[in-house]
Amino acid sequence: MRIIEVTVAPNGDISVETRGYQGSACFDPRITALEEALGRLGNGQPTDEYWVAFTQQQEVNA
C-alpha cells in the first residue's frame, strides 16, 4: 500500500511524507502535483525506505 501523508501545523506549515513509493515511483507526477499545488516547496529529504530501495538497487547492479 502506498500512502501520502499531509501534515498541516496550526500555523499553516505543511509537510508531505510518502511511504511505500520505491524505484520508478520516485518521480510519481501525482505526488509532485500535490506538493506544488499546496505552495512553495522547501527542502526534501529521502526517507529510510528510499535508502533501502537504493541500496538494494546498488546490490542488483553490482
Place this chain on the structure above:
Amino acid sequence: MSHVVSISVEIRDLQALQKACQRLGWTFRQGQQTYQWFGRWMDDSPIPAHLFTPERTAALQAMPREERIAAMNEFLGHCNHAIAIPGCHYEVGLKHYGDHYKLVWDFWEGQMNQAMGTGGGPLLQAYAVEKAKLEAQRQGLPCTESILEDGTIKLQLVEA
C-alpha cells in the same frame, strides 16, 4: 521515492479558500474590492514587510512620516477579495501577487487578532487542508482526516 518535503503554503485556489472559510464558519466575499480596517495608517507600528518587496519596504521606511502615511493609506483597505469573520467588524483582505494571494488585516481589533492568530495561521491551515483534499479528490485518492491534540491536522491519501 519515499520522502519528506516541507512546503510553505501559498493561497492560489479560490475554491479551496472558499471551502476553508466554510470550514471556519467565515464568509468568503469573492470580488469584494475593499476590506474593513481602522481606515487610517497611524504610523505607530512596523511596515508589514510581507506585503512589499524589500526595496519598497526600505523606501517606505525612509520616507518622511506624512508621505509614508499617505502611501500606506492609499495601499491599505484595497483588495481583490475579502473575508468576513463572525464577531469582527474588520475584515481580511486578499491581495493578488503574481500567482498567489497575500492576506492583509488590521490586527488592532482584538477579535480579529484572536481569529487570525499569529500570521493568519488558522486560515492558512484550513486552506492547506482543503486544497490537499481537493487535490486528492481530483486524483481519485481516498482521503482521511485526523486532528491531533496540538491542533495539527493530518491527511492520509491512500493508493491501493
